[in-house]
Amino acid sequence: MRSGYTQKGEPLLDSPPLTLFTGLLGEPTATRLLAQLDQALAWQRPTLRLYGREHPIPRRQLWMGDPEARYCYSGRDFSPEPWHPAVSSLLGTVIQRLANAGLPARFNSVLLNRYADGQERMGWHSDNEPELGPDPLIAAVSLGTKRPMRFRWQDRSHEAFNVWLPHDSLLVMGAGVQSRLQHALLPRQLPGLRISLTFRLVNPTVSPA
Ligand SMILES: O=C(O)CCC(=O)C(=O)O
């Protein structure tokens, strides 16, 4: 059945729309890109202030995009790194795949996350910063170790669920996903590197707080 989802993606939720596309780049391109991003990028481990104490984040990350796409995340203001050619090429592939599925999209920035192994993680959050607008479309590419993204409803009206994100896949979080659900990449006993790239459209006219 899976082949039937090549064009439109596999619908995981109808409302709000959550859709998974697999085989985004194909091999060996996807595995090469994982190694290239791992080695070529200047990965950072910023600290976050929580209850008055500084904590290094439990993963590494990098913010990349157009110069005006400044972004405020967990109380910090990030200026984007310039586009790496491999990432702008991936952006083109994502845009094309979305267009083929009838989802025209535009992005001016991407948050790259690097999880060295299953212990590295990202806590519960919604990508609901004001500069993303009220109903952002966020496209998340996964490379490397297959891990579950856990979703839970803000109003707890339904049960929480996992979406397993395979290597070389694209998860599209459509309008309403950020306002109605939270997501997290919880720690798991899984070895191996995973890199995700979450493409976003930041509205440069909304100045970060
Ligand atoms: O690594 C992932 O797939 C999750 C990333 C994420 O939630 C984010 O960048 O906001």
Ligand SMILES: [Fe+2]
């Ligand atoms: Fe997120």
